[in-house]
Amino acid sequence: MSRNFKLHTPFPPAGDQPQAIHKLEEGLTKGLRHQTLFGVTGSGKTFTVANVIAEHDKPTLVLAHNKTLAAQLAQEYREFFPENAVHYFVSYYDYYQPEAYIAHSDTYIEKEAMINAEIDRLRHAATQALLTRKDVIIVASVSAIYGLGSPEEYEKVHVKIERGAAEDRAALIRKLVGIYFERTTADLNPGQLRAIGNSLEFMPVNERVMYRVAFENDAIAQIDQLDPVSRARVAEPKSVFVFPAKHFVTSVEERERAIEDIKLELEEQLAKFKREEKPLEAERLKRRTLHDIALIRELGYTNGIENYSRHFDGRKAGEPPYTLLSYFKRCDPRFLTVIDESHVTVPQLGGMYAGDKSRKDVLVEYGFRLPSARDNRPLRFEEFEERVGQVLYTSATPGPYEKAHSEQVVEQVIRPTGLIDPELTVRGVVEAGAYKGQIADFIHEAETVIARGGRALATTLTKQMAEDLASFLREKGIKAEYLHSDVKTIDRIDILTKFRQGGFDILVGVNLLREGLDLPEVELVGILDADKEGFLRSETSLIQTIGRAARNVLGRVILYADVMTGSLEKAIGETNRRRALQIAYNEKHGITPMTIKKEIHDIAASMRTEHQRTIDELLVLDTLAYKDDPKAFIARKREEMAEAVEQLDFETAALIRDEIYKLEGTGQKRNPRKRKALSGS
Numbered sequence: 212m213s214r215n216f217k218l219h220t221p222f223p224p225a226g227d228q229p230q231a232i233h234k235l236e237e238g239l240t241k242g243l244r245h246q247t248l249f250g251v252t253g254s255g256k257t258f259t260v261a262n263v264i265a266e267h268d269k270p271t272l273v274l275a276h277n278k279t280l281a282a283q284l285a286q287e288y289r290e291f292f293p294e295n296a297v298h299y300f301v302s303y304y305d306y307y308q309p310e311a312y313i314a315h316s317d318t319y320i321e322k323e324a325m326i327n328a329e330i331d332r333l334r335h336a337a338t339q340a341l342l343t344r345k346d347v348i349i350v351a352s353v354s355a356i357y358g359l360g361s362p363e364e365y366e367k368v369h370v371k372i373e374r375g376a377a378e379d380r381a382a383l384i385r386k387l388v389g390i391y392f393e394r395t396t397a398d399l400n401p402g403q404l405r406a407i408g409n410s411l412e413f414m415p416v417n418e419r420v421m422y423r424v425a426f427e428n429d430a431i432a433q434i435d436q437l438d439p440v441s442r443a444r445v446a447e448p449k450s451v452f453v454f455p456a457k458h459f460v461t462s463v464e465e466r467e468r469a470i471e472d473i474k475l476e477l478e479e480q481l482a483k484f485k486r487e488e489k490p491l492e493a494e495r496l497k498r499r500t501l502h503d504i505a506l507i508r509e510l511g512y513t514n515g516i517e518n519y520s521r522h523f524d525g526r527k528a529g530e531p532p533y534t535l536l537s538y539f540k541r542c543d544p545r546f547l548t549v550i551d552e553s554h555v556t557v558p559q560l561g562g563m564y565a566g567d568k569s570r571k572d573v574l575v576e577y578g579f580r581l582p583s584a585r586d587n588r589p590l591r592f593e594e595f596e597e598r599v600g601q602v603l604y605t606s607a608t609p610g611p612y613e614k615a616h617s618e619q620v621v622e623q624v625i626r627p628t629g630l631i632d633p634e635l636t637v638r639g640v641v642e643a644g645a646y647k648g649q650i651a652d653f654i655h656e657a658e659t660v661i662a663r664g665g666r667a668l669a670t671t672l673t674k675q676m677a678e679d680l681a682s683f684l685r686e687k688g689i690k691a692e693y694l695h696s697d698v699k700t701i702d703r704i705d706i707l708t709k710f711r712q713g714g715f716d717i718l719v720g721v722n723l724l725r726e727g728l729d730l731p732e733v734e735l736v737g738i739l740d741a742d743k744e745g746f747l748r749s750e751t752s753l754i755q756t757i758g759r760a761a762r763n764v765l766g767r768v769i770l771y772a773d774v775m776t777g778s779l780e781k782a783i784g785e786t787n788r789r790r791a792l793q794i795a796y797n798e799k800h801g802i803t804p805m806t807i808k809k810e811i812h813d814i815a816a817s818m819r820t821e822h823q824r825t826i827d828e829l830l831v832l833d834t835l836a837y838k839d840d841p842k843a844f845i846a847r848k849r850e851e852m853a854e855a856v857e858q859l860d861f862e863t864a865a866l867i868r869d870e871i872y873k874l875e876g877t878g879q880k881r882n883p884r885k886r887k888a889l890s891g892s
Contacts, residue, residue: 215346217294218265220258225627226796228255232262234621239267239547239601245616247553247604250623251789252758253630256605257284259623260549261291263603264348270341270546272539272599273350276556277696278302279703284551285350296344298337300351300535303330310515310580312573319579322515332401336417339454341538342366351535353559356590358520358532360458362541368460372424372434373450379429380411387413390455391511399439402456414439416456459516461523466511469522470504476522476581477501484578492578500581521586528583531590536598545600553604554751557612563589607758608751624792626761629802631793632786633736633760639773649771650680653737654687656769661689661716665734665765669719670756672740672747680739681719690715722747731762731806735769741779742772753782764806837874845871 250256275281278301285299310322404413410425425433436446484493506513539546574580604613657667677693684691760766837844852867
């Protein structure tokens with residue numbers, strides 16, 4: 212029987228991997244609902260899971276607890292399954308300020324968001340793959356449990372464009388606009404179309420390509436697939452299926468029904484406010500809701516339309532929304548769920564609903580939203596459990612949930628490379644006079660590592676400390692960067708790629724440096740303030756951070772501590788237990804440990820647009836010429852841009868414009884973010 216998934220790997224399973232793969236697949240065959248892969252850092256848990264996916268042969272959802280880890284995992288699964296559909300599904304917001312109301316200061320905070328169009332494209336590619344294929348692996352963040360449009364509606368309203376079909380240009384434009392494509396006369400972006408002469412050009416939301424449709428005698432005469440930058444013809448497909456440009460799709464009839472439902476709910480809530488003698492709240496709610504209804508009726512959209520999603524979906528009050536899991540169910544109800552770094556991801560999944568509900572409750576109470584806004588929400592954890600089938604948890608430090616629910620725990624302690632857990636050293640003020648403090652000591656140790664071509668990590672307790680330490684290291688002549696949650700998703704991935712490539716020598720971070728990051732070049736990890744008990748210095752956190760040095764044969768960890776805490780004792784004890792097992796295995800089998808050799812990929816590349824990549828290539832070619840005579844070079848570029856505009860070559864003009872921005876160091880400036888506080892009156 213042919214299989215959907217084809218695993219490509221240059222090496223066979225080794226170490227503890229063969230027995231782990233066998234036990235986990237056997238558990239899936241037996242129908243075990245929950246299993247845990249308890250694998251040490253660097254033991255190849257992802258490779259083990261890839262083998263299980265290939266054997267199990269079902270669509271798979273891989274959940275990660277942050278976007279950076281999800282991007283790394285997506286790249287790894289693409290390498291293992293190059294012939295299959297491996298996609299990346301995370302929140303498309305670069306910046307998100309949710310709508311909120313602070314009652315004690317009478318401050319209303321308007322929703323603000325900056326959407327990353329390229330990540331939105333990847334989300335559409337993921338959902339469309341689930342509706343058209345069976346060999347799908349989606350690596351997702353917690354965004355997977357947030358509301359998404361109905362898969363039935365999304366699939367139902369696609370447009371088929373076929374060569375020879377009876378269709379005029381105006382009719383096709385109306386069809387595309389009906390599935391939320393926008394008209395433009397400038398550069399095409401995903402989800403946009405433009406009419407040129409007797410042809411129509413559009414860019415789907417899920418691909419980095421353009422399509423040009425030529426018409427003749429009220430029929431489609433030709434379909435060309437074009438490169439969006441060079442406009443060179445790539446292919447001449449006979450037909451193209453175009454999915455909606457938005458995940459939330461509603462027909463005109465459904466929209467009218469939803470508007471009537473919203474009006475009815477508004478009347479009920481206004482009557483409630485009247486009984487409670489809340490005229491201010493009633494007036495506020497009435498004005499806002501009627502304004503939203505007018506926009507929805509005229510434009511099909513209003514800012515915050517997701518707060519009415521229950522009415523558009525036809526759901527009852529309290530019913531959960533459609534999510535990415537709904538698309539998986541439609542693809543194959545027997546899909547497999549893998550929860551990576553489960554000790555962090557499981558609590559994260561469980562905590563989303565409560566925070567969202569408390570914010571919405573205040574908005575409803577004070578008349579900023581209808582009660583149905585509460586149904587635009589993430590899934591409760593029990594709803595998530597109902598919607599997934601067999602689950603495989605992976606972690607070096609499984610949490611209490613996995614331990615309590617797993618019907619089988621498979622341990623993977625022996626690494627295929629023979630690497631052992633890093634050697635640990637504890638340093639503090641109790642040492643002799645040679646110790647001059649944790650920063651000075653770390654710099655001394657890091658310089659030794661850097662001199663032989665290695666890299667070092669330092670973990671701090673706060674974002675500010677990470678930034679300050681990186682700045683201090685640069686002042687000392689050491690190439691260093693910081694990484695924390697305020698750094699944009701793509702920038703985080705760029706920083707990690709440059710770190711591996713040797714662009715700088717020390718990476719300073721907080722908790723983003725703990726789980727799952729694969730950095731085999733790291734020889735030294737310095738854990739600052741290791742004795743400060745708390746979330747970032749718990750037993751689990753310490754073991755995870757220690758694991759960052761477990762992919763290099765020279766890996767070692769310095770724990771800076773003035774006192775020995777319970778967490779430190781447990782973390783050191785567990786690390787030494789693993790070291791003993793690994794050393795004994797190596798001696799028995801005559802294995803010499805080897806540093807993991809892993810190709811360095813730019814895992815952010817898939818999230819950059821063709822436009823951005825072309826600009827980067829131009830910068831490499833033109834930077835030297837710019838430095839020789841900046842003024843003359845920019846003047847020449849501006850002339851080229853003007854010539855391109857005269858020839859109606861807007862793509863080239865846009866490339867030159869953005870190259871000028873980059874060379875001058877201005878970038879494409881955005882309006883500064885604002886928090887708008889409105890009086891309650």
